[in-house]
Structure formats: C-alpha cells, structure tokens
Amino acid sequence: MTSSEDLARRVRDVSRLTGEFVLRSGRIANEYFDKYQFEADPELLDQLAQRMAVLIPEGTEVLAGLEMGGIAVVTALARHAKLPTAFVRKQAKQYGTARLAEGAEVAGRRVLVVEDVVTSGGQVVISTGELRRLGAHVDHALCVIDRQEGGAEALAAEGIKLRALLTRADLT
Ligand SMILES: O=P(O)(O)OC[C@H]1O[C@H](OP(=O)(O)OP(=O)(O)O)[C@H](O)[C@@H]1O
Numbered sequence: 001m002t003s004s005e006d007l008a009r010r011v012r013d014v015s016r017l018t019g020e021f022v023l024r025s026g027r028i029a030n031e032y033f034d035k036y037q038f039e040a041d042p043e044l045l046d047q048l049a050q051r052m053a054v055l056i057p058e059g060t061e062v063l064a065g066l067e068m069g070g071i072a073v074v075t076a077l078a079r080h081a082k083l084p085t086a087f088v089r090k091q092a093k094q095y096g097t098a099r100l101a102e103g104a105e106v107a108g109r110r111v112l113v114v115e116d117v118v119t120s121g122g123q124v125v126i127s128t129g130e131l132r133r134l135g136a137h138v139d140h141a142l143c144v145i146d147r148q149e150g151g152a153e154a155l156a157a158e159g160i161k162l163r164a165l166l167t168r169a170d171l172t
C-alpha cells in the first residue's frame with residue numbers, strides 16, 4: 001500500500017495551486033487545493049477512499065456527500081464502507097422529486113457528512129443543518145483536506161466533530 005507520505009505528496013502534486021484565489025467563504029487565499037484534480041484520477045481517489053473508510057465513526061448508517069466535490073468522494077468511499085449513500089444538493093431540486101438529499105433516506109438515521117475540502121466549515125454547517133431538518137442524526141463530518149482555518153472549531157460549535165484524512169500541514 002502507498003505510504004501516507006506518498007499519498008499526501010500525490011495529492012499535493014496534482015491539486016495544489018498557488019496564486020490568488022477567492023474561496024467559498026469569501027476569504028482570499030494564496031494556496032488552493034483543486035479537489036477535482038485528485039477526484040479525476042480514479043486510482044488516487046480510490047486510495048484516498050480506502051484510507052478514509054477507517055475513519056468512519058462506528059454506528060454510521062448513511063454517508064452523505066455534499067455537492068459537488070463531495071459527491072465523487074462519497075461514491076468512492078461507499079465502495080469501501082459498503083454503506084448506503086445520499087447526495088446532498090446545495091439547493092433542493094425545483095422539479096421532479098424536489099429533493100435536497102437524493103439517494104439513501106436520511107431521516108432517523110446516523111449520517112456522516114462527507115466533504116472534499118473544509119476551510120471555514122461554512123458549507124458543512126449549512127448542509128448539516130439541512131440534513132438535521134430532514135431528520136438525520138449528524139454528529140460527525142469526514143473530509144479529504146482540512147485546511148485548518150477554523151473549520152473544525154466552527155463545526156464543533158454546531159455539535160459536529162471533524163475527521164480529516166489530510167491537513168494543510170501534510171500538503172505543504
Ligand atoms: O469550509 P468552507 O469555507 O465552506 O469551504 C469549503 C467548501 O468550499 C468548496 O466548495 P465549492 O463551493 O467550491 O463547491 P463545489 O464542491 O460545488 O465545487 C469545498 O468543496 C467546500 O464545500
């Protein structure tokens with residue numbers, strides 16, 4: 001198996017960009033991890049998912065990936081975890097089933113939120129609130145990269161423990 005250091009190096013090599021970037025939170029950063037680059041490499045994505053599977057909290061019943069980058073991660077993770085999967089939109093679909101969370105039912109189930117990158121934690125907090133309103137029990141989130149910019153603390157304030165496969169420190 002690829003070592004943790006080799007895996008971190010591969011993620012950094014394919015996804016780390018430097019320059020000036022506006023982040024989802026509105027913050028400006030001079031470093032950006034383009035998650036679609038490690039998600040677009042099936043072998044690398046599968047290795048990440050294999051490592052993330054051991055971080056899934058005991059008792060998890062459903063994996064819920066967040067649109068858009070979290071969808072590829074959760075799909076890869078589910079193959080290892082053998083758990084049903086929900087696909088969580090940023091906004092409920094306006095037609096058809098009109099669902100916010102597609103796929104597996106989340107109501108009344110212990111749901112793990114799965115995300116690619118966590119910066120401020122804002123997106124995970126929003127989506128967790130929406131999942132909870134749908135009846136999901138959410139107390140953990142799992143991400144590929146924690147940029148270590150206050151996300152874990154913001155999640156903790158909402159009763160969500162963050163687990164991360166990699167931190168920014170692993171990728172510099
Ligand atoms: O912790 P935060 O400060 O909320 O930032 C991280 C969020 O921002 C990025 O999403 P983006 O809006 O780029 O969406 P995408 O996955 O749809 O490309 C990333 O995928 C997280 O969802």
Ligand SMILES: O=C(O)c1cc(=O)[nH]c(=O)[nH]1
Binds near residue numbers: 022025032117118120
């Ligand atoms: O905070 C963000 O929006 C963000 C940061 C990052 O490194 N990568 C990403 O896809 N989004």
